[in-house]
Amino acid sequence: MSRDKNSAVVNKELYGHRLHIPDLVDRLFPDEVLPKPVKAIYTHLSASRLYKPGKRGTEKWIECPDIITVPSNNGDVKAELTRFLRQVANAIASFVDEPRNREVTEEFSASTYVPSTADDVEHKRSPALLFFNDGVPRTWETTICPWEIGRNNRKKTKDKVIEQAIEDCSTIFENQDDRRFVPSVLMLGYNIELRIFDRAGEVYSEEFDMRTKPESFLRILTALMFSDREALGYDPAFTTLPNGTRTITIQGKVYEILERVHHAHGIRGRGTNCWHATCDGKHFAIKDCWMDETRVSVEADFLTEAGKKGVKGVPTLVAEDSPLFRGEKDTTQSICPSLQEQSYRKAFERRDRRQHRRLVLEPFAIPITYFRSKKELIKGFIDAITAHRDLLDLAGILHRDISLNNIMLIDMSDGSRKGLLIDLDYAAVYPEPENPAPGFAARTGTTPFMACDLLSANGPVRHQPHWDLESFLYVLIWICMVYSGPNNKRRNFDLGKSRLAGWTGGSFSVISERKSGTMGRLFEKLLGGFPSYFADLKDCVYKWRDLHFDLSHPRRGAPSHDEVLEILQATHDSLPEADLVLDEDQDGQESLATAPEHSGMSDANDIREDDALSQSVITAPEGTPAAEESTGASNINMLSQNFPQNLDYKGVPDALRGHKRVRTRSTSPEEDFLDGGIIPRNPSTSGGSRRSFGTFTPRDRSPSPSTISEHLSGEATEDFLTKIKRMLKLQGRAKTAVTPEARPSKRRRTEKGA
Known part of the structure; x- marks a missing residue:
């Protein structure tokens, strides 16, 4: 499916089912799910000079790259941003005295696609940044959260970044059967927006400047790096044993x-x-x-x-x-x-x-x-x-x-x-x-x-x-x-x-x-x-x-x-x-x-x-x-x-x-509906394939064998009948196709009360 068509599919699916919760960041990631209160983390980072407070317009994250507001040159923006996020996460880990067991990476933002274990094929997606647990294969099955980037928060740019986040989260749902919801982060220049996707639609926060609201930024990053799995949308009913059994x-x-x-x-x-x-x-x-x-x-x-x-x-x-x-x-x-x-x-x-x-x-x-x-x-x-x-x-x-x-x-x-x-x-x-x-x-x-x-x-x-x-x-x-x-x-x-x-x-x-x-x-x-x-x-x-x-x-x-x-x-x-x-x-x-x-x-x-x-x-x-x-x-x-x-x-x-x-109670039979599902469609905008069951195996493109029963009652093609007769002749018998007795009617039958 083309990117434009997939975007239309997704927008139609979520249209009318987006809910704005301005303080979503505080409510989704309260201090209870963080290793320490975010206020204490902010104070520590300010003292360590990672963040420079000041009058409005002069606040600054010292190591945050300025190039996030300019076009990326061969992935340099994403690489610099990744380095900054890791530096902040390391400083948080040092302060809360907990190991940083998660990683953020930009490795799939250029030319390498994220592997998909659901279909044994690659979904042709190149997300900006992805979060993973340490020591696991980096696939869509193990992705915790996407972090998509845009140069600014203009409508055209933001719409494109939202589209990318939706595709990321749809692919995560496709590959992970233990997710209650999937969080995603939009970074539009220095502006941040948190979005949550679940089976009811989408919930999103206010858009805030990470320089003027550093605590909101820290709350998101700390949760992604240190909170338990349940706070990030995982179902606690599932367990993976040491031998890999689920x-x-x-x-x-x-x-x-x-x-x-x-x-x-x-x-x-x-x-x-x-x-x-x-x-x-x-x-x-x-x-x-x-x-x-x-x-x-x-x-x-x-x-x-x-x-x-x-x-x-x-x-x-x-x-x-x-x-x-x-x-x-x-x-x-x-x-x-x-x-x-x-x-x-x-x-x-x-x-x-x-x-x-x-x-x-x-x-x-x-x-x-x-x-x-x-x-x-x-x-x-x-x-x-x-x-x-x-x-x-x-x-x-x-x-x-x-x-x-x-x-x-x-x-x-x-x-x-x-x-x-x-x-x-x-x-x-x-x-x-x-x-x-x-x-x-x-x-x-x-x-x-x-x-x-x-x-x-x-x-x-x-x-x-x-x-x-x-x-x-x-x-x-x-x-x-x-x-x-x-x-x-x-x-x-x-x-x-x-x-x-x-x-x-x-x-x-x-x-x-x-x-x-x-x-x-x-x-x-x-x-x-x-x-x-x-x-x-x-x-x-x-x-x-x-x-x-x-x-x-x-x-x-x-x-x-x-x-x-x-x-x-x-x-x-x-x-x-x-x-x-x-x-x-x-x-x-x-x-x-x-x-x-x-x-x-x-x-x-x-x-x-x-x-x-x-x-x-x-x-x-x-x-x-x-x-x-x-x-x-x-x-x-x-x-x-x-x-x-x-x-x-x-x-x-x-x-x-x-x-x-x-x-339900729809009075217009002319509404247009999108189709998909009898034969699975591609889950991403640029390729890949979905399975309905079992392991996906590409079909052998060689001609398929034909099969017939002993007693044919329908007309077959001339070539096929020739081969049948040749086969039967070898056995000393011949059979002739039988014409069906019933013939098609061109009119629909009446039904009582119709």
């Missing part, structure tokens, strides 16, 4: 973190992080997020109710927790205790109010895209749709957010797999209430998979069950278009030039029109884009599509779960147990598609899957567009630690990456 404590139980399998992208929003963890020999998924306070415990409550009603095919809630920070409920309003004073409460009401939440869930599973055969893929859909039906019929719960990331697979003891429906973050009681509570999302979903009627409706709408069934259909189509075979084998093609491009960007009404056209008059062309491996699923997709869009066969009401399941079951029964794989690079060679091993966890009792490693959706006040968390694919995560990866997102245009959206 643990998280939830309700008194210590879980060992095996892998971070999902993380949200961006700053403001739920900031979801998910981990594969173990405790007492069992595997769990742990989900950590910052929920809108008006929706706290909704997912936990729904999972509990589903368990009571005997609903199968959804995660089991093992534990839930509302973490405390220094004895108080951890919220975005508790950056520091003093900000809870009455004078600031009204100001904070203008921001998102988010509460920290954690869920421990089982079993731990893998994404639906890791199916081993088409039969297993369809079985996963059957199980997930059955779970969706039972949630509705037995527990009165409507999911409302069916997406690629919320359908998973779990291993059974007999070697088979079952589908699992996850992510009840935006589920709702059905029928939905006439007067829903504040924060109730009236329209929610993930853009490419939202039903056409949901997208095109004006104002608040009540989500209908058959809209979720339509979303399931779009997920299957997405898989058949974006993937080329089993075991998460993605196609190497340009999504922006495919029939799916129009499903991911623009306003709700525009996406609805594009999607309706694709599912109508352009439907046959859409299916023509299926790779050969999925040719024998075309008949299934035709029939399923006709349940929602066929006007040539008048029906009563909306499609039902049983109708969809009947089509899927017939397809499942017609498919072979295993797929034959033809490697087009090796004529006449065929083999069975096999599943990769994943941590050896083949027994159902050992496999544990996460819940809705959910992509974040952010609700907004009435009449305002919903904010977006720049999340990546949210729930593509429940991978076991050693699950093989072959991901490659670099070739996909940024503008075409789908995004989860939600709208």
Whole structure:
């Protein structure tokens, strides 16, 4: 993503969610978090002649370089400023009689990028100064705080420095899963401004001159160099053992973190992080997020109710927790205790109010895209749709957010797999209430998979069950278009030039029109884009599509779960147990598609899957567009630690990456929403890539092998059929492609009451 485009993304994300707290420096870093009162530190430094008091305009930091107000020449300004900050920090360490265990460096300000451990790639960022603990690898994962520099505080210069700080902090959140907030410092000539970024947005201090307010400057520098980790935004629930093992404590139980399998992208929003963890020999998924306070415990409550009603095919809630920070409920309003004073409460009401939440869930599973055969893929859909039906019929719960990331697979003891429906973050009681509570999302979903009627409706709408069934259909189509075979084998093609491009960007009404056209008059062309491996699923997709869009066969009401399941079951029964794989690079060679091993966890009792490693959706006040968390694919995560990866997102245009959206009481369907998340987008302005799970591995650019099942029922390309016939001829048999019986309809079917 270009720098200009990324800036627009960030500004849109934070717009209206910035709060000015003039005395933020004093309140965030009070004397209690410093080794000695700042007044005593100031007195000592003045006596040691590091600072020269005087009449207004004559005060001066003796060793502070004057060149900070002129353009840098090959990094000389940053180098001189670093030397000055180290000198002051050493003087403070001598006075407070504590070692200086942190370092400030300008080493990444010129040409060397800061390494990123989240993606195993470099985020192409060159921050001015960064703070680190001594003795650690200097990466984005270990960065404490950025310090960005501008020559002056003119608007154009300041806006650019703010943009740089936002990008720094977004990258820190991307790489660090234990941050409650991230502080940053802006230095504009001799003027200083402290900014804090958290999941509710941004809080910033007054801009002050470090020469006339030396104590404020010392308070910031002393805190960055000597305060404990909690004062700098780190979560105390995490511990790193001497052997490098990380643990998280939830309700008194210590879980060992095996892998971070999902993380949200961006700053403001739920900031979801998910981990594969173990405790007492069992595997769990742990989900950590910052929920809108008006929706706290909704997912936990729904999972509990589903368990009571005997609903199968959804995660089991093992534990839930509302973490405390220094004895108080951890919220975005508790950056520091003093900000809870009455004078600031009204100001904070203008921001998102988010509460920290954690869920421990089982079993731990893998994404639906890791199916081993088409039969297993369809079985996963059957199980997930059955779970969706039972949630509705037995527990009165409507999911409302069916997406690629919320359908998973779990291993059974007999070697088979079952589908699992996850992510009840935006589920709702059905029928939905006439007067829903504040924060109730009236329209929610993930853009490419939202039903056409949901997208095109004006104002608040009540989500209908058959809209979720339509979303399931779009997920299957997405898989058949974006993937080329089993075991998460993605196609190497340009999504922006495919029939799916129009499903991911623009306003709700525009996406609805594009999607309706694709599912109508352009439907046959859409299916023509299926790779050969999925040719024998075309008949299934035709029939399923006709349940929602066929006007040539008048029906009563909306499609039902049983109708969809009947089509899927017939397809499942017609498919072979295993797929034959033809490697087009090796004529006449065929083999069975096999599943990769994943941590050896083949027994159902050992496999544990996460819940809705959910992509974040952010609700907004009435009449305002919903904010977006720049999340990546949210729930593509429940991978076991050693699950093989072959991901490659670099070739996909940024503008075409789908995004989860939600709208609360929004009356205008024409609002423009940014897209990102179905295929992860770059986190920085100039490059890099984000993973949804596992280790990022660049894809082999050699031609991908094609796979076919024993019984083709769709049309294939002439070249491909030639190779098939050559292969089959070697075995003394020949097969002919079968033309699908169902044909596309060009008109959308009527629905009762529509």
